[in-house]
Amino acid sequence: MKDQYVYLMGRGLYVNLTNRCSNRCDFCVRNYDVDPAKKHGFAGYDLWLDHEPSAQEVIDRARAVLDAHPEVEEVVFCGYGEPTYRVEQLCAVADFAHERGLKTRLNTNGQGNAINGRDITDDIVSHIDEIGVSLNATDAKKYDAICHSEWGERGFDLMLAFAEECVKKGGNVSLSVVDIIGEEETAKARTIAEKIGAKLRVRKMIDG
Numbered sequence: 001m002k003d004q005y006v007y008l009m010g011r012g013l014y015v016n017l018t019n020r021c022s023n024r025c026d027f028c029v030r031n032y033d034v035d036p037a038k039k040h041g042f043a044g045y046d047l048w049l050d051h052e053p054s055a056q057e058v059i060d061r062a063r064a065v066l067d068a069h070p071e072v073e074e075v076v077f078c079g080y081g082e083p084t085y086r087v088e089q090l091c092a093v094a095d096f097a098h099e100r101g102l103k104t105r106l107n108t109n110g111q112g113n114a115i116n117g118r119d120i121t122d123d124i125v126s127h128i129d130e131i132g133v134s135l136n137a138t139d140a141k142k143y144d145a146i147c148h149s150e151w152g153e154r155g156f157d158l159m160l161a162f163a164e165e166c167v168k169k170g171g172n173v174s175l176s177v178v179d180i181i182g183e184e185e186t187a188k189a190r191t192i193a194e195k196i197g198a199k200l201r202v203r204k205m206i207d208g
Helices: 029-033 055-068 083-099 112-116 121-127 140-147 154-168 183-196
Strands: 006-009 012-015 074-077 103-108 130-134 173-178 199-203
Touching: 006 055, 012 055, 012 083, 055 083, 074 083, 083 103, 083 112, 083 121, 103 121, 112 154, 121 154, 130 154, 140 154, 154 173, 154 183, 173 183, 183 199
Parallel strands: 012 074, 074 103, 103 130, 130 173, 173 199
Antiparallel strands: 006 012
16 A cells, blocks of 8 residues: 555554654664565555655544544654654544553654654653653764664764753653663663653664
């Protein structure tokens, strides 16, 4: 199915708003799905978009899926791009999710303020129940070496500032790392999370 705006995983309805991203992370799952001749999608879904959907397009498709799957408990903003490129659409879909009695969760690289050229943390905290920010590394140099942000090493500081501001505004924030970084780096990551008042989540590496 082309233009897979929503997809199901477990008890979550995932929303794929864009394929744009300000990072080019070495470990990103979409790296394994770039050859059209071998394209296999993610979890059976083709998440490459021909066009970015309006909020209403997402809501219409989400409503149909939710009507058929009453077991869904949350709406998760996570696809083949950085959801905060579409912050207005994200908020509109989050409002729809809350109207349906569902929780909302965001997986983000934390560079949304820089992407939008303004502070979007009020929008995020007021619409998202769980905010997952990809920490990925414990200092700017290590971060840039694996995430290749369009802002270079500054991407690390942008990400941490976003996460900290969300915490200050009452957001439920988790910083995340991939389990391949090792115990020593994971311990440092935990210290960083604790310093800003966030939790730490260690994610499993997803292979292609």
